[in-house]
């Protein structure tokens with residue numbers, strides 16, 4: 001990240017508790033906090049072509065992600081998108097559709113390996129009415145074999161309105177029929193078992209605006225604590241429910257607590273100072289909670 005970002009101002013309310021800290025500590029805190037606030041999250045998107053990845057991203061984020069790749073059409077390339085809001089940027093890496101070409105999986109793994117360290121989370125779209133997820137499963141296992149932690153993946157069942165019996169979808173209330181609901185429940189459970197998921201699998205429909213709020217919650221919770229708020233900032237305002245906001249805020253407070261502890265651990269302190277710093281920590285985190293909406 002460039003240095004000019006670090007010259008940005010922090011809210012006045014934070015400056016008073018910061019001024020009580022030894023300057024070596026407050027300097028480290030300001031730098032780490034500003035990095036966190038200006039962090040540009042990267043979300044990877046995986047799944048078969050036609051699974052509904054683009055539609056989901058377009059309804060989830062505001063404004064819809066804009067393509068940043070000049071050259072398109074090559075199936076083995078990652079399509080990069082960005083969502084801009086004010087000075088904040090969210091990056092989306094749309095991986096080539098799984099099992100689209102007869103090329104060896106080795107190439108997919110190599111492509112993925114080049115990106116692995118940059119991704120905060122990988123969203124994996126599984127089409128609700130698809131019979132088998134054999135290729136998805138094979139690809140997922142290979143990626144796990146690369147050493148990627150399972151908690152980095154968030155699986156989502158897409159196009160829930162197409163679940164059988166699809167004619168029963170209630171177009172007026174935008175809800176599934178009882179039989180569709182039961183089938184969606186069984187399918188999400190199956191996905192959860194097959195992929196041994198860490199985060200909940202939720203059936204959504206981008207076209208029908210179904211369960212998107214619920215899924216936005218799952219997304220914010222599945223992200224690393226330090227990037228939840230930065231992603232929250234880019235959510236479609238309709239999906240920024242009170243609960244989602246509360247979750248993102250508390251996760252940022254938690255991340256700030258970690259930053260504080262790391263900064264304290266890095267300096268030599270006497271027992272008395274440690275006790276003083278512990279009291280300041282509580283106060284500092286209370287201020288962070290209060291000014292969170294000014295930061296994001």
Ligand SMILES: Nc1nc2c(ncn2[C@@H]2O[C@H](COP(=O)(O)OP(=O)(O)O)[C@@H](O)[C@H]2O)c(=O)[nH]1
Pocket residue numbers: 047048049050051052053054055056125158159160161162204205206207208
């Ligand atoms: N009925 C319905 N159609 C959808 C939904 N999501 C996507 N589609 C359609 O499915 C097709 C593929 O979607 P797209 O987002 O381009 O898939 P991608 O290839 O995974 O990015 C398009 O024709 C979309 O309009 C959904 O939730 N419900």
Ligand SMILES: [Mg+2]
Pocket residue numbers: 053054055094
């Ligand atoms: Mg697409």
